[in-house]
Amino acid sequence: MQSPPSSLSDGKLPVFVFPSSLIFYSDDQSTHKQVLTLYNPYEMALRFKVQCTAPKKYSVIDPEGVVKPRCCVDVVIRHVDICIKHEGVLDKFRIQVYEQGSRKMAGKKEVTSVLYPTRDSQVKSEDTFESLPTVPGGKMGEQLSIPIRPGQSQSTSPSLVIIMAAIACIAALMLPTVGDKNIKVPEYLVLSVNQKLIAAYVLGLVTMVLLRT
Known part of the structure; x- marks a missing residue:
C-alpha cells in the first residue's frame, strides 16, 4: 500500500476541484444549480467537508x-x-479534506461564488467561513457595488481548443500518480504530483474562460 503523501502532516495536500469558481445569473434559471467535482487521484480514501461564507443562500446536497x-x-x-x-x-466555498479516520485537515481548496444580474462585473468580499449543513442556515455576505460597462457582451462560444484543453486536464488528474502500486497503464501516463498541480491550475484558467463565454 502506498504511504500517505508527506503533505498530509502539514495540511497542504493538493486538493483537485473543478470548476474553480461558480457564477450564477439572476436572469438565467439554468445557472441556479451548479456542480462541483472533487477528484481524488491518491490511493487512499479522503473524507471531505464543504463550508461556505454564506450558507443561508445555498442548498448543498x-x-x-x-x-x-x-x-x-x-x-x-x-x-x-x-x-x-x-x-x-x-x-x-471551502472544500476541506481529511485522511479517513483522522480529524486533522490534510488539505483545502477555495472556490468563489457570485451572483450577477446578467454577465458582467467584478467584486470583492471578506472571508468568514461557516459550516454548511444540509438545510442551510447562517450569515449573509456583504453587498458590494457592481461596475457594469454598457455595451459589453459575452456571446461567443468556447473554441474547440479550450474544450479539448479542459478535457485533457481532467484526464490528467485521473491518471495514476508516481508511487502508486498495481499500475496498469504505460509508464509515460504516470504523472507526478507537481504535474497534476499544473493540470489543475490550467484547468482553473480554462474554466474561467469557459464561464465568461
Missing part, C-alpha cells in the same frame, strides 16, 4: 462525504436566495 481512491464525487450546489440585494456579493 451531502456537504460531507468520502471520495474513494482514484475516484471523484459531484457536489450539487443550488443558489436558493436569488434576489437583487445579493447581486454582486462574492461568497466562497
